[in-house]
Amino acid sequence: MNEKEILQQLYESVLQGDSAKAVEAAQQALDAKISPLKAIEGGMTPAIQEVGDRFGKGEMFLPEMVTSADAMEAALEILEPFFEGDEGAKKGKVLIGTVKGDIHDIGKNIVIALLKVNGFEVIDIGRDIASTDFVDKAVDLGVEVIGLSGLLTTSLPMMRDIIQILDDDGVRDQHKVIIGGGPTSQEYADEIGADGYGETAYSAVQLCNQLLGIAS
Amino acid sequence: MPGLHFEMMERVDQGPRVREKEFDTSIFPRVKELAEKYDIKYDPAHPIPDDDAMADRLFAAGMEYAVEKGLWVLDTQKVVHFTEAEIWRFLDNFHTPLTFGYGKDQVTLYPRKPESDVRPLVIGGAAGSSMTEGEIYVKHMMNFALEPTNDMIANGNPAWIEGREIRPFSPNEVHGAIQEVGWIREAIRRSGRPGMPMFVAPGCAASAPPAVAIINEERGLRKGDFMYAALLTELKSDYDRLIRAVTAVENGVHVATLLAPMIGGWAGPPEGAAICGAAETLLGAICHSSTIVVNHPVHMNLKNGATTHRQTLWVESVIGQAFSRNCRFPIGQNVFLDARAGTYEVLWEAAVNAIVAVSSGQHTGPGPSGITGGDDVDMISGIEMRMLGETSRAVTGMSRKKANELAVKCLEKYEPTLGNPPKGKRLQDLYDIEKLKVKEEWLAKFKEVKAQLKDWGMPYR
Numbered sequence: 001m002n003e004k005e006i007l008q009q010l011y012e013s014v015l016q017g018d019s020a021k022a023v024e025a026a027q028q029a030l031d032a033k034i035s036p037l038k039a040i041e042g043g044m045t046p047a048i049q050e051v052g053d054r055f056g057k058g059e060m061f062l063p064e065m066v067t068s069a070d071a072m073e074a075a076l077e078i079l080e081p082f083f084e085g086d087e088g089a090k091k092g093k094v095l096i097g098t099v100k101g102d103i104h105d106i107g108k109n110i111v112i113a114l115l116k117v118n119g120f121e122v123i124d125i126g127r128d129i130a131s132t133d134f135v136d137k138a139v140d141l142g143v144e145v146i147g148l149s150g151l152l153t154t155s156l157p158m159m160r161d162i163i164q165i166l167d168d169d170g171v172r173d174q175h176k177v178i179i180g181g182g183p184t185s186q187e188y189a190d191e192i193g194a195d196g197y198g199e200t201a202y203s204a205v206q207l208c209n210q211l212l213g214i215a216s
Numbered sequence: 217m218p219g220l221h222f223e224m225m226e227r228v229d230q231g232p233r234v235r236e237k238e239f240d241t242s243i244f245p246r247v248k249e250l251a252e253k254y255d256i257k258y259d260p261a262h263p264i265p266d267d268d269a270m271a272d273r274l275f276a277a278g279m280e281y282a283v284e285k286g287l288w289v290l291d292t293q294k295v296v297h298f299t300e301a302e303i304w305r306f307l308d309n310f311h312t313p314l315t316f317g318y319g320k321d322q323v324t325l326y327p328r329k330p331e332s333d334v335r336p337l338v339i340g341g342a343a344g345s346s347m348t349e350g351e352i353y354v355k356h357m358m359n360f361a362l363e364p365t366n367d368m369i370a371n372g373n374p375a376w377i378e379g380r381e382i383r384p385f386s387p388n389e390v391h392g393a394i395q396e397v398g399w400i401r402e403a404i405r406r407s408g409r410p411g412m413p414m415f416v417a418p419g420c421a422a423s424a425p426p427a428v429a430i431i432n433e434e435r436g437l438r439k440g441d442f443m444y445a446a447l448l449t450e451l452k453s454d455y456d457r458l459i460r461a462v463t464a465v466e467n468g469v470h471v472a473t474l475l476a477p478m479i480g481g482w483a484g485p486p487e488g489a490a491i492c493g494a495a496e497t498l499l500g501a502i503c504h505s506s507t508i509v510v511n512h513p514v515h516m517n518l519k520n521g522a523t524t525h526r527q528t529l530w531v532e533s534v535i536g537q538a539f540s541r542n543c544r545f546p547i548g549q550n551v552f553l554d555a556r557a558g559t560y561e562v563l564w565e566a567a568v569n570a571i572v573a574v575s576s577g578q579h580t581g582p583g584p585s586g587i588t589g590g591d592d593v594d595m596i597s598g599i600e601m602r603m604l605g606e607t608s609r610a611v612t613g614m615s616r617k618k619a620n621e622l623a624v625k626c627l628e629k630y631e632p633t634l635g636n637p638p639k640g641k642r643l644q645d646l647y648d649i650e651k652l653k654v655k656e657e658w659l660a661k662f663k664e665v666k667a668q669l670k671d672w673g674m675p676y677r
């Protein structure tokens with residue numbers, strides 16, 4: 001296969017969410033001495049952008065976006081050891097979950113998929129997660145951003161607690177905290193001292209870009 | 217209803233472990249195949265399709281998928297399976313008609329079919345909308361209980377309790393749930409309908425203990441009232457929800473199983489959500505030993521979870537038709553409106569939900585609801601419920617063809633602002649709250665919308 005064909009393979013495998021094919025194509029790229037940066041920018045990034053676009057237009061659905069993001073991640077894992085400098089590096093690490101007592105996770109899953117599609121490394125901590133677990137995990141993994149999702153009125157106090165714990169543990173300045181979901185609002189974010197509120201999954205991406213000083 | 221109580225309890229921790237992501241992402245490819253195999257097609261011009269054969273094929277597709285896929289349990293990461301014979305054993309032995317409530321306030325649920333002239337049950341109430349606690353909460357509930365078309369009352373959610381935040385798994389949450397149901401009992405008594413059946417998903421019950429704590433003949437849920445137990449989207453449950461169901465059933469409280477198949481979610485487009493929803497209806501009914509399944513399709517683009525998106529209406533309609541044509545098990549239609557009290561849009565949305573539910577063989581409600589929280593506390597009133605109830609009565613016996621025509625006309629009224637509706641008003645602004653009398657301005661809007669519907673051929677009395 002020539003370079004063009006390999007890049008096309010990468011493009012298609014990510015678009016189709018085929019992890020096995022994406023890994024194979026990434027390996028072929030390395031074997032053919034295509035630079036990792038070129039493999040990413042020439043094959044994978046356009047594919048994942050296409051996925052994001054189609055999702056926005058309602059032509060692609062959550063499961064497809066999730067499997068595409070997975071295929072992209074799988075291929076990146078193959079390429080990563082060969083990066084030079086910070087080429088291909090992720091934009092930043094984001095930890096996301098739904099707070100204690102709340103099992104709503106649809107919105108959270110969409111936020112995660114869109115952040116991944118937009119180049120963030122995302123750790124999904126799950127739903128119904130204890131406040132202390134959010135903080136401990138964030139510190140352990142050294143994430144830049146903590147995203148809190150909550151759909152119940154009873155979820156609001158949990159968000160305040162998490163910020164309080166970050167404060168008490170003396171690590172508040174090391175993590176940005178963003179919140180989202182029905183009962184949350186900009187006013188509530190201000191009240192509890194969160195760094196941002198996002199009404200939609202798209203605004204979650206904008207917020208992360210903004211907070212990490214990345215031009216979108 | 218005798219479900220497969222012990223089979224469920226036995227199977228929740230049997231079999232191989234299945235990882236959640238694998239369970240979730242394998243749904244879409246399979247429902248796509250099933251949609252082709254059973255020829256299920258969404259048609260935007262027909263939110264209420266008039267196609268018996270497709271309804272029957274959807275039932276068959278749901279049955280095949282329910283048997284094949286099973287229900288995933290969060291705590292154990294195992295899948296509960298039932299055979300087709302077991303599912304039929306439950307459906308075939310489902311006993312109807314069923315009577316709910318006490319004394320003069322009793323109501324009866326009869327099995328219905330699409331276009332049936334058998335009266336649907338109307339379950340009216342705020343169904344989870346945020347509201348002020350105490351006397352205002354009681355007034356909200358009285359407002360719904362005083363609507364004569366309301367057969368069964370559904371609760372709202374107090375936004376706080378005794379002036380304090382409600383935290384899940386906290387003592388205050390249990391206290392709140394007990395208060396909440398006590399206020400509903402007070403409201404039905406003060407409204408002269410002390411025996412009115414209650415349909416309750418306590419807002420102060422993010423966790424199971426408060427839900428369990430409200431079963432109490434004297435001041436809580438009585439035998440024969442309803443308690444909600446939801447499934448997790450898609451095709452999932454957990455111990456918390458199964459515990460609510462077991463507790464309710466063994467105390468003589470009916471279980472209403474709520475499901476939220478998602479359009480644009482794990483099941484993909486409307487066709488996938490419909491197949492998934494049909495499978496969920498079967499599995500939820502059995503695992504919870506339910507008396508009714510309440511369907512609440514969610515659309516990915518509507519943050520408020522409104523049930524009035526064109527695609528959502530279609531999913532509601534086809535699942536309703538599939539079940540009412542193929543078994544006696546009743547389906548209710550959660551009514552979640554995007555707009556808020558005081559607007560024209562909220563009335564069009566209420567009307568359309570009633571039209572879809574009733575013409576498709578379902579029962580109406582619980583609803584109207586939709587309010588998430590935050591600034592929107594108290595933005596709900598009995599007038600939306602009146603639109604829902606009166607329209608449900610009027611649509612009874614209407615052909616799907618005619619119902620579809622009316623639904624499409626209603627859609628034209630609110631679809632342009634769906635997802636970004638005009639701001640509404642609070643009950644306190646729309647009513648004389650002490651006397652619970654609706655103010656002229658709000659009543660006039662109601663009359664206007666009703667007159668328009670009547671003009672289009674809605675046979676209101």
Ligand code: B12
Binds near residue numbers: 152181203589
């Ligand atoms: C679907 C649904 C369910 C499903 C959840 C399935 C699942 N796997 O998630 C089921 C049926 C299980 C369910 C259960 C319950 N539910 Co519910 N549910 C809903 C519903 C209808 C839609 C939510 C949804 O998925 N919306 C679609 C998604 C795409 O939107 P979203 O989640 O808001 O996410 C978007 C944005 O908010 C944002 N976002 C989300 N998270 C984040 C995070 C960050 C960091 C950022 C920046 C952005 C962001 O981006 C997302 C994409 O655009 C809402 C209605 C409503 N008005 O919200 C009720 C609702 C949230 N539920 C409610 C209730 C009360 C419950 C129950 C307690 C009922 C009961 N008594 O059993 C239980 C919850 C138990 C628990 N412990 O959590 C109430 C909450 C009321 C309140 N204010 O407290 C609501 C508002 C309905 C109502 N009026 O009663 N529910």
